[in-house]
Amino acid sequence: MALALSGAGVAFAQGNAATDESPATEPVAVRWQPAGEVFIHPRREAAASVLARNESQLAAELSAVIASVAVDVGEQVSAGQELARLDPVDFELNVSQARAQRDGLRARLNLAQDQLRKARELKTNNFVSSDAVNQRAAEVVSLRAELNGADAQLAIAERRLAKAVIRAPYDAVILGRQAQLGELTAPGSALFTLVEVGAEELAVQMPAAAARTLDTHPPTRYVFVGGGREVEVRLLRLSPVITRASRTREARFSFIGPALPAGTEGQLQWSDARPHLPATTLVRRDGSLGVFVVEDGRAGFVAMAQAQEGRPAATTLSADAPLITQGQERLQQGQKIVAQPASPTARD
Numbered sequence: 001m002a003l004a005l006s007g008a009g010v011a012f013a014q015g016n017a018a019t020d021e022s023p024a025t026e027p028v029a030v031r032w033q034p035a036g037e038v039f040i041h042p043r044r045e046a047a048a049s050v051l052a053r054n055e056s057q058l059a060a061e062l063s064a065v066i067a068s069v070a071v072d073v074g075e076q077v078s079a080g081q082e083l084a085r086l087d088p089v090d091f092e093l094n095v096s097q098a099r100a101q102r103d104g105l106r107a108r109l110n111l112a113q114d115q116l117r118k119a120r121e122l123k124t125n126n127f128v129s130s131d132a133v134n135q136r137a138a139e140v141v142s143l144r145a146e147l148n149g150a151d152a153q154l155a156i157a158e159r160r161l162a163k164a165v166i167r168a169p170y171d172a173v174i175l176g177r178q179a180q181l182g183e184l185t186a187p188g189s190a191l192f193t194l195v196e197v198g199a200e201e202l203a204v205q206m207p208a209a210a211a212r213t214l215d216t217h218p219p220t221r222y223v224f225v226g227g228g229r230e231v232e233v234r235l236l237r238l239s240p241v242i243t244r245a246s247r248t249r250e251a252r253f254s255f256i257g258p259a260l261p262a263g264t265e266g267q268l269q270w271s272d273a274r275p276h277l278p279a280t281t282l283v284r285r286d287g288s289l290g291v292f293v294v295e296d297g298r299a300g301f302v303a304m305a306q307a308q309e310g311r312p313a314a315t316t317l318s319a320d321a322p323l324i325t326q327g328q329e330r331l332q333q334g335q336k337i338v339a340q341p342a343s344p345t346a347r348d
Contacts, residue, residue, distance in 0.1 A: 030327035036319025226266020
């Protein structure tokens with residue numbers, strides 16, 4: 001039977017293939033089967049933990065007394081929900097003051113615009129000079145600029161008043177409460193610690209070697225085992241950067257279906273998508289680990305550069321390659337063999 005091989009990194013050991021140069025005169029009885037019948041896909045795993053997409057400390061932006069606190073630790077809140085309220089009196093007064101200044105300037109601008117219109121009418125009959133008209137026009141421009149500034153001051157005052165109400169930025173759980181009723185806050189003072197709910201991600205520190213196989217041979221399924229449950233997850237992104245200390249790449253996964261709570265620890269499990277040959281098929285010849293295949297009535301040694309003693313080895317043998325699974329321990333490259341098909345073995 002002809003040997004079917006594909007891919008890089010697989011090489012036949014050099015040997016004498018001619019009949020007269022066979023290392024043994026007596027053929028060795030062996031059994032073979034298509035390599036695809038013994039392929040296995042080893043299970044891999046990596047430590048993983050569930051993280052919230054956002055964990056925030058909400059701080060005061062104003063200096064004021066806390067007038068009310070609406071929530072406590074452990075409560076779930078919705079985006080925009082009121083958490084606490086600062087004493088708003090000073091800020092309401094600032095808004096009233098800014099609005100009064102704005103209204104006064106608006107009245108003065110209306111008057112100046114009327115005076116400019118009348119001055120222009122009088123100018124057509126030469127009752128006023130051009131300088132007087134220009135003076136009225138300049139006054140209108142100046143008042144309009146002052147009014148724009150007053151509008152901005154009113155908007156600032158209204159924005160400060162709005163900041164007197166502390167609201168949740170997203171759906172969350174209150175993890176910590178530092179706000180105390182009657183306490184005077186200062187800008188930057190932490191009031192609440194929030195953890196976002198509904199957007200949890202699974203964080204995995206993936207060994208660099210395993211991460212490379214995810215890039216080239218992505219698995220069909222990932223499962224997170226933690227908190228007494230098994231939950232299927234989907235790869236969102238894999239960092240291209242290798243962390244120097246741990247030699248890992250961070251991967252993030254989303255949950256397919258309901259997510260587990262943030263803080264859950266466990267294991268991410270997946271099956272290597274690359275076909276592997278069982279360790280029992282490997283033999284060492286001339287310092288290299290590899291397998292024997294049937295090649296025109298002789299044993300052909302296929303060296304596997306990445307193979308390790310006692311561990312399944314990734315292979316690029318095609319599924320129909322005639323892999324010798326019994327009797328390979330006695331073989332040498334190019335040795336005559338009497339080969340018979342073996343009964344299929346169960347895959348792991």
